[in-house]
Amino acid sequence: MAADTHEMTIAETGMPGEVLPEHGVGPRSFAWWGMVWLIATEATLFALLLASYFYLRFRSPHWPPEPIEAPELMLPLIMTAILWSSSIPVHIAEKGIEKGNQKRLRWGLALGWLLGAIFFVITVGIEWPETLHSHFTPRTNAYGSMFFTVTGFHLSHVLVGLSVSAFTQVRAWQGAFDEKKHVSVQNFAMYWHFVDVVWLFVLLSIYVSPHF
Numbered sequence: 001m002a003a004d005t006h007e008m009t010i011a012e013t014g015m016p017g018e019v020l021p022e023h024g025v026g027p028r029s030f031a032w033w034g035m036v037w038l039i040a041t042e043a044t045l046f047a048l049l050l051a052s053y054f055y056l057r058f059r060s061p062h063w064p065p066e067p068i069e070a071p072e073l074m075l076p077l078i079m080t081a082i083l084w085s086s087s088i089p090v091h092i093a094e095k096g097i098e099k100g101n102q103k104r105l106r107w108g109l110a111l112g113w114l115l116g117a118i119f120f121v122i123t124v125g126i127e128w129p130e131t132l133h134s135h136f137t138p139r140t141n142a143y144g145s146m147f148f149t150v151t152g153f154h155l156s157h158v159l160v161g162l163s164v165s166a167f168t169q170v171r172a173w174q175g176a177f178d179e180k181k182h183v184s185v186q187n188f189a190m191y192w193h194f195v196d197v198v199w200l201f202v203l204l205s206i207y208v209s210p211h212f
Contacts, residue, residue, distance in 0.1 A: 025183045035187040039194045042157070046198050049153060050205050053146045063210060064143045068136050070210035071147075079122055080203055083158075086115035087196045094189040097172075100179040106172050109185075112192065113165045120158050123151070147206060154202050157195050164188050 026032055057063045064070060089111035096104025128148075136144040168188050171177065177185055 025180070025186060029183045029186075031183050031187060032190075035190050039190065042194070043198070046153070046201065049146075049150050050201060053150060053205055056142045056146060057209075060142070064136075065141050068140070068143060071207045073207060073211075075122070075127055076203060076207045079119055079127070080199065082115055082122070083119045083199055084196055086112045086119070087193055088112075089115070090189050090192050094182075094185055097177050097182045097185050098179055102172070102175070102177075105177065105182075105185065106169065109165055109169045109172060109188075113162060113169065116158060116162050116165070116192070120155065120162065123155055150202060150206055154195070154198060157198070161188070161192050161195050164191065 089108040091108075093105045093108025093112065096102075096108060128151075131147075136147070138145050138148040165188060168184055171184065
């Protein structure tokens with residue numbers, strides 16, 4: 001009778017064998033939702049910065065203020081192609097580990113990191129020095145301040161992404177991820193794609209809009 005009662009309890013409650021998953025990915029993971037809210041917060045900050053930029057622009061009779069000329073587009077477009085290309089191997093890495101493919105994960109992350117690092121180096125090694133030496137500085141006027149604030153804020157996110165990627169790569173080479181446990185890879189991929197999408201708005205606002 002006791003055994004029957006025990007079996008009835010199991011049948012009614014369904015408790016034995018029903019445990020919380022040890023590892024969650026996607027919306028089942030609190031870490032995933034944490035990244036979603038972080039991205040939402042950062043997106044708001046970027047929106048406020050760009051709103052400030054356009055507020056100053058429409059309050060000014062000339063933009064950029066004379067004698068500053070509108071930014072050249074060739075180098076930013078090259079940088080755009082490099083940065084956006086980095087999302088492809090990152091996406092391949094994420095989809096690879098979803099199928100348990102360690103090789104695609106490792107080399108996808110590595111190639112994405114390399115392209116992001118090239119973008120970073122071009123910005124701090126070529127674009128900013130040329131701008132500082134021949135055009136304006138953050139202290140020249142409101143335009144100069146906004147130019148370096150917005151591009152610098154974006155570049156800081158690129159640097160954070162490169163750091164997170166490096167950490168994720170170390171963990172990947174240690175075999176920390178598989179098809180059931182890879183929320184860290186998902187979170188990094190989400191963050192990196194966010195950085196690339198934000199660059200579209202930076203490109204259109206800071207580099208393209210002054211030409212119109």
